[in-house]
Amino acid sequence: MPVLEMQGITKRxxxxxxxxxxxxxxEPNEIHALLGENGAGKTTLMKILYGLYQPxxxxxxxxxxxxxxxxxxSAIAHGIGYVSQHFSLVPTLTVAENIVxxxxxxxxxxxxxxxxxxxxxxxxxxxxNIPPDALVRDLSVGxxxxxxxxxALYRDCRVLILDEPTAVLTPQDAANLFETLLDLRARHLxxxxxxxxxxxxxxxxxxxxxxxxGRVVGRRRTSETNxxxxxxxxxxxxxxxxxxxxxxxxxxxxALNVRDLWLQDRRGVxxxxxxxxxxxxxxxxxVAGVAGNGQSELVGVLSGMIAPDRGTVEVRGNxxxxxxxxxxxxxxxxxxxxxxxKGVVSDLTVAQNLALEQMEDFSRAGHVDYKRIEQHAExxxxxxxxxxxxxxxxxxxxxxxxxxxxxxxxxxxDPVVVxxxxxxxxxxxxATEYVHQKLLEQKERGAGVLLxxxxxDELLMLSDRIVVMFKGEITGRLDATTATPETIGLLMAGxxxxxxxxxxxAQPLSGRDHAGLPT
Amino acid sequence: MIEFIATVLGATLRISTPILxxxxxxxxxxxxxxxxxxxxxxxxxxxFNGFVVAQTTGSLFAGLAAAMLTGVVLGLLMGFLTVxxxxxxxxxxxxxxxxxxGLALFSFRLLYGGASTPxxxxxxxxxxxxxxxxxxxxxxxxxxxxxLALLLVPVLSLAITxxxxxxxxxAVGENPEAADMAGINVYRMRYLALIIGxxxxxxxxxxxxxxxxxxFTHGIISGRGWVAIAIVIFGNWQPVKVLAGALLFGGLxxxxxxxxxxxxxxxxxxxxxxxxxxxxxxxxxxxRNASYPAALLKPYRRxx
Numbered sequence: 001m002p003v004l005e006m007q008g009i010t011k012r013x014x015x016x017x018x019x020x021x022x023x024x025x026x027e028p029n030e031i032h033a034l035l036g037e038n039g040a041g042k043t044t045l046m047k048i049l050y051g052l053y054q055p056x057x058x059x060x061x062x063x064x065x066x067x068x069x070x071x072x073x074s075a076i077a078h079g080i081g082y083v084s085q086h087f088s089l090v091p092t093l094t095v096a097e098n099i100v101x102x103x104x105x106x107x108x109x110x111x112x113x114x115x116x117x118x119x120x121x122x123x124x125x126x127x128x129n130i131p132p133d134a135l136v137r138d139l140s141v142g143x144x145x146x147x148x149x150x151x152a153l154y155r156d157c158r159v160l161i162l163d164e165p166t167a168v169l170t171p172q173d174a175a176n177l178f179e180t181l182l183d184l185r186a187r188h189l190x191x192x193x194x195x196x197x198x199x200x201x202x203x204x205x206x207x208x209x210x211x212x213x214g215r216v217v218g219r220r221r222t223s224e225t226n227x228x229x230x231x232x233x234x235x236x237x238x239x240x241x242x243x244x245x246x247x248x249x250x251x252x253x254x255a256l257n258v259r260d261l262w263l264q265d266r267r268g269v270x271x272x273x274x275x276x277x278x279x280x281x282x283x284x285x286x287v288a289g290v291a292g293n294g295q296s297e298l299v300g301v302l303s304g305m306i307a308p309d310r311g312t313v314e315v316r317g318n319x320x321x322x323x324x325x326x327x328x329x330x331x332x333x334x335x336x337x338x339x340x341x342k343g344v345v346s347d348l349t350v351a352q353n354l355a356l357e358q359m360e361d362f363s364r365a366g367h368v369d370y371k372r373i374e375q376h377a378e379x380x381x382x383x384x385x386x387x388x389x390x391x392x393x394x395x396x397x398x399x400x401x402x403x404x405x406x407x408x409x410x411x412x413x414d415p416v417v418v419x420x421x422x423x424x425x426x427x428x429x430x431a432t433e434y435v436h437q438k439l440l441e442q443k444e445r446g447a448g449v450l451l452x453x454x455x456x457d458e459l460l461m462l463s464d465r466i467v468v469m470f471k472g473e474i475t476g477r478l479d480a481t482t483a484t485p486e487t488i489g490l491l492m493a494g495x496x497x498x499x500x501x502x503x504x505x506a507q508p509l510s511g512r513d514h515a516g517l518p519t
Numbered sequence: 520m521i522e523f524i525a526t527v528l529g530a531t532l533r534i535s536t537p538i539l540x541x542x543x544x545x546x547x548x549x550x551x552x553x554x555x556x557x558x559x560x561x562x563x564x565x566x567f568n569g570f571v572v573a574q575t576t577g578s579l580f581a582g583l584a585a586a587m588l589t590g591v592v593l594g595l596l597m598g599f600l601t602v603x604x605x606x607x608x609x610x611x612x613x614x615x616x617x618x619x620x621g622l623a624l625f626s627f628r629l630l631y632g633g634a635s636t637p638x639x640x641x642x643x644x645x646x647x648x649x650x651x652x653x654x655x656x657x658x659x660x661x662x663x664x665x666x667l668a669l670l671l672v673p674v675l676s677l678a679i680t681x682x683x684x685x686x687x688x689x690a691v692g693e694n695p696e697a698a699d700m701a702g703i704n705v706y707r708m709r710y711l712a713l714i715i716g717x718x719x720x721x722x723x724x725x726x727x728x729x730x731x732x733x734x735f736t737h738g739i740i741s742g743r744g745w746v747a748i749a750i751v752i753f754g755n756w757q758p759v760k761v762l763a764g765a766l767l768f769g770g771l772x773x774x775x776x777x778x779x780x781x782x783x784x785x786x787x788x789x790x791x792x793x794x795x796x797x798x799x800x801x802x803x804x805x806x807r808n809a810s811y812p813a814a815l816l817k818p819y820r821r822x823x
Contacts (some may be wrong), residue, residue, distance in 0.1 A: 076590065076702055084694075087697075088696055088697035088699075090690045090693045090697050090699040091693065091694070091699070091813075092693050092810075092813070098697075101686060101698070102687070102698070102701030102702070102703045104683040104686065107682055108682055109681050109682060109685075151701075337629060342776075351679055
């Protein structure tokens with residue numbers, strides 16, 4: 001008898017049909033993968049199951065009895081637990097406070113007792129290293145996720161939903177998570193895991209439901225399927241894999257030369273600690289690291305947006321004035337910012353956004369030649385296959401098309417250096433492939449590309465060399481042809497690289513160390 | 520000298536009271552994620568309504584109740600605008616201040632016309648004499664509302680840190696999505712904070728018309744609501760530190776009044792401005808480390 005059934009769930013957001021007659025059945029003791037690309041409707045379906053959205057049609061059955069969830073509280077009461085992608089924890093409260101929140105049991109809080117109960121729950125499920133009295137903001141991402149799971153367990157959940165649980169984790173944390181999930185399954189819990197990573201589905205699930213464009217396009221027993229089958233279901237076409245450019249064609253002439261960057265924030269916390277690196281012409285250098293270890297600041301400096309306390313940046317041997325975006329622009333540093341919504345002015349048109357970095361080419365004595373801006377835009381729209389007209393406002397575009405505008409603007413002027421920060425974050429497979437192809441084109445025409453990404457597969461696929469950042473320092477330099485996700489993962493978690501043996505040893509991690517948070 | 524210090528300390532507590540009461544109310548409201556700029560107008564209308572009710576019924580406690588009710592009603596209006604409709608909190612709060620001030624002054628005109636002397640109560644709240652005759656007398660002999668305000672400091676402090684109500688309040692003000700996911704009704708918590716906070720803000724206004732002055736004038740609040748908002752930031756949203764801020768402002772005000780009375784050779788305008796200038800400086804220093812409730816000013820909407 002299934003523990004949970006969703007039948008004919010339909011949900012519309014305006015003109016968008018997010019869920020179209022979706023059926024989902026989850027058995028007891030089952031890890032059920034909900035697989036699909038971004039925008040396939042996985043999260044919407046789970047938010048309906050958790051009472052956050054009301055379905056337009058369809059029914060939910062728990063233990064064969066129909067239920068209706070008007071709010072998360074009623075879903076929780078029926079044993080549903082939900083760990084969303086962006087954790088729903090209150091950073092300024094302690095672990096124990098977060099866990100009992102909403103289910104305190106009485107009006108006076110007994111701190112000691114509360115922490116004791118949380119401690120016992122943690123022990124019972126084998127969660128170590130979660131101090132109940134610590135503030136959540138001081139925990140690593142991996143620990144925060146465990147707090148979220150613990151919260152659901154504290155409320156006696158029987159079906160645990162995890163939304164892209166490994167997206168923010170190091171490979172080691174992900175491995176720990178999987179162990180936990182298998183352990184929970186052995187304790188008769190069911191788990192629904194939202195993911196778009198095929199290897200995760202294969203590694204841990206027993207059953208897979210694949211969604212595409214809001215519809216179920218396939219159901220499989222994991223033991224009876226394979227990654228190719230799942231990928232085809234998920235994408236609806238066979239994907240052309242980006243082939244690794246393993247042979248190092250880079251010249252030895254440097255495109256970008258960064259020396260000894262130091263940066264402190266206002267409180268005196270070091271954000272960059274002596275970062276040096278070189279990107280040669282025709283080379284892609286990947287920057288790996290858990291979010292918050294200085295990558296954003298490095299990108300800020302290399303875009304001219306942040307003036308470091310110390311250090312130099314040279315492009316083809318010419319030192320640039322730091323903290324001056326115009327200098328970087330003039331030196332033809334193409335920039336793809338981390339947050340693409342900050343890379344466009346949402347109320348300006350596509351054409352104006354495309355011209356933004358070279359207004360001097362389109363104006364004479366302060367007078368702007370809109371005709372030429374329009375022609376320029378039409379050319380780039382064709383070349384970069386942007387699905388928009390020159391006169392459309394940027395804010396009406398999808399994320400993928402906004403990213404194409406940014407790419408077009410950064411790449412149209414034959415950049416010497418490309419600084420690409422999380423260039424495929426949140427994009428679907430098609431758009432991701434397109435971005436990859438464009439970055440490889442730049443490499444081939446001799447630009448030096450610095451690729452900052454949290455996606456290890458992407459780094460391994462595209463980079464010639466990979467550097468790893470931890471706590472504002474470059475702690476590892478690897479050849480991408482020999483690097484593995486495991487070695488990079490260890491370095492990301494604060495392990496040290498032993499240069500002689502070219503091996504990596506993990507250093508003992510204290511709680512907050514591998515979060516890379518300022519202590 | 521001892522007498523000088525004792526009178527200044529006594530005046531400090533008196534002057535701090537309305538700011539402290541309103542500041543504590545505002546603290547609760549801001550902890551839930553709402554900046555209530557309606558505070559200045561709410562204090563004025565509460566002072567007025569309390570005064571009118573006390574005058575017509577002859578009961579000061581009826582006046583207090585009316586003032587608190589005024590605060591609650593305006594709190595509910597703020598809730599309707601910013602919680603239910605999700606409108607901008609700055610605009611809604613300033614709108615309420617304009618509305619409430621206008622209502623108070625208009626009604627004042629209607630009821631008392633152009634009276635040249637401000638109307639006053641035949642009898643207002645009296646100070647409770649404690650150890651009068653001793654040097655401590657001027658310090659300890661205070662209005663009941665002053666003692667209530669001081670008592671509320673530990674009470675609210677414990678309520679915020681040690682009760683379920685406080686935990687939920689903090690959760691709603693820091694991360695309403697998380698609170699919602701935990702099954703807490705975000706709207707209800709915010710309304711609750713506005714109701715309790717509104718009542719306290721009303722009390723702050725009533726203290727002036729029913730106790731300290733026993734009369735009503737146009738300028739009875741004269742910026743005390745804005746000062747209350749400043750000391751909430753100064754106090755980093757913690758009742759005990761808000762008390763410290765209120766005492767700092769009250770102390771400067773008391774000192775300034777005393778210096779005027781002593782005839783210090785400074786223009787009185789300069790002395791009048793002194794507490795405000797020093798408050799701005801204190802705020803500028805304390806405000807650097809202020810840790811705002813993360814959801815302050817953000818209306819909560821469940822997507823979908």
